[in-house]
Amino acid sequence: MRRRHLPILAALAACSASNAPRTAWAQPAWPSRPIRIIVTFPPGGSSDIVARVLAEALSARLPQRVLVENKPGAGGTLGAAYVASQPADGLTLMLSNTAPIVTSPPIYASIPYDPVTSFTHIAYLGATPLVVVVNPRLVPATDLAGLVAWIKAQRVPPGYGSSGAGSVAHIFGEAFTKRTGAELTHVPYRGSAPMQADLLGGAIPLSFDTLPQNVENIRAGRLRAIAITAPARQEMAPEVPTTAEGGYPGLVAENWLGLAAPAGLPAAIAARLHTETLAALETPLMTARILEHGIAVRPMSQADFTSFVAEEVRVVGGAVRALGLTAQ
Structure with missing residues (x-):
């Protein structure tokens, strides 16, 4: 009986072996569909402008188009909540910034996401x-x-x-x-x-x-x-003094911009997006547009960006809580 079954087992083994490469081949390469970057504010602001230039640069580097979609409201928290609820497949991203991650959560009740752990923080873009x-x-x-x-x-x-x-x-x-x-x-x-x-x-x-x-x-x-509201005068408006020059040192503020995705994004996709985003920042298109809009680019590793976000939430978010503000 055992001998009679040997040809069948051999055939099954051969069939399994021949199917293995086909199963691996059938796995869709990322990205399999167009990617969306969600902007948490209306069109026309710094986040929207940067997102659209970044989308154009990434579209030239990835096998799928990168589109921009605006989901404004509640200090950016509506768009952030939407992104946090999406599948972690690298097809829905967020142009993150200080508001929905750091300053808005302390003043809105029942924010349905954690600004640090509900996202994969991919790349820091710069600040203005x-x-x-x-x-x-x-x-x-x-x-x-x-x-x-x-x-x-x-x-x-x-x-x-x-x-x-x-x-x-x-x-x-x-x-x-x-x-x-x-x-x-x-x-x-x-x-x-x-x-x-x-x-x-x-x-x-x-x-x-x-x-x-x-x-x-x-x-x-x-x-x-x-x-x-910067420590030093800005190249795009050198005639405008700083708040320190106006007699109020320490009264500074900036809006930083980054790229994020829902928590649980596969490490390989996060690494690819980080690499492609940093490369996009160095293209003539993005360099010119970002400088034109007064954004100081400060590339950092993904790990450093994640730590930066956590520290911003702890320090700046804590200062916002101390102000005792609530959104009406």
Whole structure:
């Protein structure tokens, strides 16, 4: 009986051996479909601009197209929650930044994700400072001291615009109020574009916003830059003094940008995305566009970026909690 079964076993073994390569061959190569980068703010802001340039550069390096999709709301937390809930297959990514990862979670109730552990933090892209900017038709001040004096002279606390509750601009605005004693009212918007439209139209007298979004209007005289929230003056607006030069050292803020995916992303895909993203940052297209928008590129390893995020959440997020802010 055993001898009779030998040819059958041999045939089965041969069949299994011949099928093994075909099974491996049938595994789809990554990426098998177009990749989406979710931007947690509306079109037109720094995150959106960087995401679209990055998508273009990555599309040229990967076998599938990389598309951008905007999912704004609640200080970036709606888009972040969406990404955290997606399969960890490397096909849904997030243009992460300070707001949904660091500054928004402490002020919103029931955030359905952990900013550190709910994501695979893939690559750090860079950072950009904020600019204190006013409508010159409404605010006569030309420097930080003059702005503080003007605010204190108003009967009703003036409104300042930000790109949303929990944004870096919102947190900086609250820190500005506490540091200077100049009382302001926060006016949150769904992104920089609608906020800037109201600032230009005179609905609000001032805002705290990323520098690149305001440079054109500053140069045209439609807006007046009062101070940069960076330790040093910026190449794209060298005439604008820092907050330290304006008499408030330590009153600094920046919005960092990165690339993330849902937690559990396979290490091989994370490594490939990290490598391709760093390579994309060095292409002439991205170099020119990023410098054009005042973003300081600081490449770091994936492990360092993950540690950076955890430290930002601990230190900056802790400082936000200490302010006792809540989103309305």
